[in-house]
Amino acid sequence: MGNGTRDYDVTILGAGLVGLSLAASLARAGMRVAIVDRSNVNAAALSSSDEDWDARVYAVSPGSVAFLNSIGAWQRLREERLCAIESMEVRGDAGGELMFSAYELGERALAWIVENREIHAALVASVRDTPGIDVLAPRTPAGIAWSARAAELRFDGGDALSSRLIVGADGVRSWTREQGGMHHDPSPYSQTAVVANFASEQAHRGRAFQWFLHDGGVLAWLPLPGRRISMVWSAPEPLAHELLALDGSALAERVALAGTQALGALTTITAPLCFPLSLLRLPSVIAQRLALVGDAAHSVHPLAGQGVNLGFGDAAALSSILAGRGAIRDPGSSLLLHRYARRRLEPVFAMQGVTDGLVRLFGSRSPWIEVLRNRGMSLVGSLGPLKRLLAQPALR
Numbered sequence: 001m002g003n004g005t006r007d008y009d010v011t012i013l014g015a016g017l018v019g020l021s022l023a024a025s026l027a028r029a030g031m032r033v034a035i036v037d038r039s040n041v042n043a044a045a046l047s048s049s050d051e052d053w054d055a056r057v058y059a060v061s062p063g064s065v066a067f068l069n070s071i072g073a074w075q076r077l078r079e080e081r082l083c084a085i086e087s088m089e090v091r092g093d094a095g096g097e098l099m100f101s102a103y104e105l106g107e108r109a110l111a112w113i114v115e116n117r118e119i120h121a122a123l124v125a126s127v128r129d130t131p132g133i134d135v136l137a138p139r140t141p142a143g144i145a146w147s148a149r150a151a152e153l154r155f156d157g158g159d160a161l162s163s164r165l166i167v168g169a170d171g172v173r174s175w176t177r178e179q180g181g182m183h184h185d186p187s188p189y190s191q192t193a194v195v196a197n198f199a200s201e202q203a204h205r206g207r208a209f210q211w212f213l214h215d216g217g218v219l220a221w222l223p224l225p226g227r228r229i230s231m232v233w234s235a236p237e238p239l240a241h242e243l244l245a246l247d248g249s250a251l252a253e254r255v256a257l258a259g260t261q262a263l264g265a266l267t268t269i270t271a272p273l274c275f276p277l278s279l280l281r282l283p284s285v286i287a288q289r290l291a292l293v294g295d296a297a298h299s300v301h302p303l304a305g306q307g308v309n310l311g312f313g314d315a316a317a318l319s320s321i322l323a324g325r326g327a328i329r330d331p332g333s334s335l336l337l338h339r340y341a342r343r344r345l346e347p348v349f350a351m352q353g354v355t356d357g358l359v360r361l362f363g364s365r366s367p368w369i370e371v372l373r374n375r376g377m378s379l380v381g382s383l384g385p386l387k388r389l390l391a392q393p394a395l396r
């Protein structure tokens with residue numbers, strides 16, 4: 001733990017998955033980094049038992065796996081806790097269907113399912129093993145004073161640290177974003193994601209499933225090791241409350257029916273958790289000596305499972321730009337920050353466009369739109385090159 005006033009190249013606020021990955025990547029490029037979180041940061045999760053599964057899981061894309069490998073984090077994950085998505089079946093609300101297969105796309109997996117606490121612990125271990133990083137947690141930041149040469153972060157206790165660049169990685173309701181003068185709130189989707197894990201009667205054989213439902217909700221089943229699945233049900237708020245109030249067996253029955261019993265009967269193995277859903281679009285992700293990454297910079301609907309993948313993309317881009325800064329010695333230089341903002345504009349804009357567009361398309365109650373969206377889905381499914389084009393951003 002660091003203390004007192006110190007100088008850093010980069011200070012990252014927020015030790016979530018994105019902030020941790022950025023810290024490891026910057027320090028490997030020789031930068032002196034501080035990472036600050038208001039909660040404790042520890043790597044205890046790797047001791048979780050075989051029957052104890054985290055209900056919070058991520059679909060990590062092959063592109064993110066390559067980045068996590070480069071910072072020594074992916075290698076730390078236990079193989080028996082990982083599951084490859086080998087194919088995906090997407091169904092519309094009136095007969096539309098679309099199948100993706102890793103084999104057809106020339107990939108080993110469309111994505112890898114990993115539990116939140118496993119990947120968090122792997123990243124913490126990676127940060128702890130990389131020289132040049134001070135972890136300051138739990139610490140509550142109190143204010144930031146910006147100047148032309150540096151930014152000074154002050155803590156509740158009165159001590160402070162100085163750095164050339166501040167990075168906000170503190171989630172969708174980012175305090176750092178506010179401190180940088182960017183006053184933008186996320187727009188709620190009026191849906192809540194209910195997540196829980198289940199044992200399934202039939203083997204999933206590496207298949208993920210997604211159903212666009214009549215009420216505008218989206219139900220996803222993601223394969224876990226063995227005969228287990230993880231559910232993300234993005235449901236209209238009243239339904240989400242109903243699901244959360246069910247006991248384990250009633251919930252399993254409801255989820256199996258909503259998923260057309262595609263894997264036979266289900267048994268609940270974790271208590272359900274819920275996450276409110278929102279869209280955050282910012283006009284800019286940079287300001288003087290400030291860059292935003294991860295959910296602090298953008299949030300997306302989880303239907304494409306891309307939020308943290310976009311965040312890892314931010315971390316990879318920012319660290320490669322700072323590592324390659326050459327004669328520009330100052331990591332907070334506005335030239336570099338503009339380079340970062342430009343590089344992330346297109347992938348983030350495209351992913352938000354696709355996910356938000358799908359939520360609106362399947363949220364419409366017009367019978368014409370219902371026919372069109374389902375026919376469109378089946379048409380895309382029958383056109384191999386178009387399907388490949390649509391899958392590429394998610395794989396990256």
Ligand SMILES: Cc1cc2nc3c(=O)[nH]c(=O)nc-3n(C[C@H](O)[C@H](O)[C@H](O)COP(=O)(O)OP(=O)(O)OC[C@H]3O[C@@H](n4cnc5c(N)ncnc54)[C@H](O)[C@@H]3O)c2cc1C
Pocket residue numbers: 013014015016017018019036037038039057058059060139140141169170171172174175176193194195232275276293294295296302304305306307308309310311
């Ligand atoms: C139901 C659901 C399913 C999802 N599934 C997927 C998926 O399959 N694939 C995928 O790619 N994405 C998925 N996502 C998105 C993903 O969860 C987020 O994009 C990701 O967690 C964002 O990570 P982050 O590190 O940017 O922010 P966070 O995880 O929010 O971390 C922020 C960190 O900042 C700290 N912090 C906050 N405020 C302060 C402060 N003032 N000072 C200091 N520290 C602070 C917090 O303690 C925390 O550690 C899903 C999201 C939901 C809701």
